[in-house]
Amino acid sequence: MEILNARKSVLTNYEVMKLLEEEKNAVTAATGKRVRDKDKMLMTVVYEAQKYLKTTPAAVQTQDCISKLVKLLKPYELTGAETLQIINLRPTAPTDVQLIVKEPEERFKSETAMDDLINVVTSTLPPKPIPPATPSRAT
Structure with missing residues (x-):
């Protein structure tokens, strides 16, 4: 290619x-x-x-929900790379956000700010796809 x-x-x-x-x-x-x-x-x-x-979460995402999320993330002043990782990984817990956002303690002044970010993500992006169950093997 x-x-x-x-x-x-x-x-x-x-x-x-x-x-x-x-x-x-x-x-x-x-x-x-x-x-x-x-x-x-x-x-x-x-x-x-x-x-x-x-x-991955990409399997159930649409262009509309991604565009909407990007607009809703503007107030959090995230970098482009952080926004991309949030879209790709769809964090659902504060620990997930801490791994994505650089210096989260300094950037999120209150604990509710990080919870608000998680709520924005989970309410805008659809849930991750459920992997198909693999049959167990009898030994």
């Missing part, structure tokens, strides 16, 4: 999922039923990446 339009920004997991879906559709449409070895390798990478991303 060659980057034709380089951007100086990062992508959310949701955006990566959408790009992978577009790439999969483009390869399928371009090659038809005959898939070259190079395309097979690309499709393997796309499949594995999509398989992983379907286990």
